[in-house]
Amino acid sequence: MPTTLLRVFARLAVCAAVVGAAAAVPSVVAAQELHDAYHSAPLDTLPADAYQGWKQFELNCSRCHGEYAVGSSFAPALIVSLRDGGTIPTKEAFIATVCAGRPAKGMPSWCALGLEMEKINNIYAYVKGRADGKIHAGRPAAKPEG
């Protein structure tokens, strides 16, 4: 076989390998990013209280305080408020603020709205974990019982 023809074959083989590798990448990425058709893969595995707190936070608080408590244009980032030296330094201050709210400033009174104390405690476990850097932004998983 003439050498030029060999070179062409060699190039074709390299191209095929590159195309094959490129085609394989998106499916691997998709498998990592999506846990199922609707949810990204979980990042942290949380005990039951913080996991339930994450759910309650997303349900009741995230529309103002941002997903994963990072804040929005309307309400403060609770990961900053609950940090050491932040505006909400203790669990008691958190519970009192959430229960009473600040209705004049747009923060609802959650006790008046009927949010149970157990749920407020769970939300604290989640948001405090976020503020302390122990829980990352992103969808968590629940630690199996037992």
Ligand code: HEC
């Ligand atoms: C309708 C929007 C809205 C919702 C929903 C909401 N908040 Fe707020 N929240 C606010 C606003 C606005 C403030 C800031 C009030 C101010 O200016 O003092 C605030 C303040 C706070 C503060 C005090 C922060 C600080 O640094 O002083 C905490 C704690 C808090 N919210 C927790 C929660 C929790 C927990 C939930 C869910 C159960 C929740 N909020 C739901 C609007 C909201």
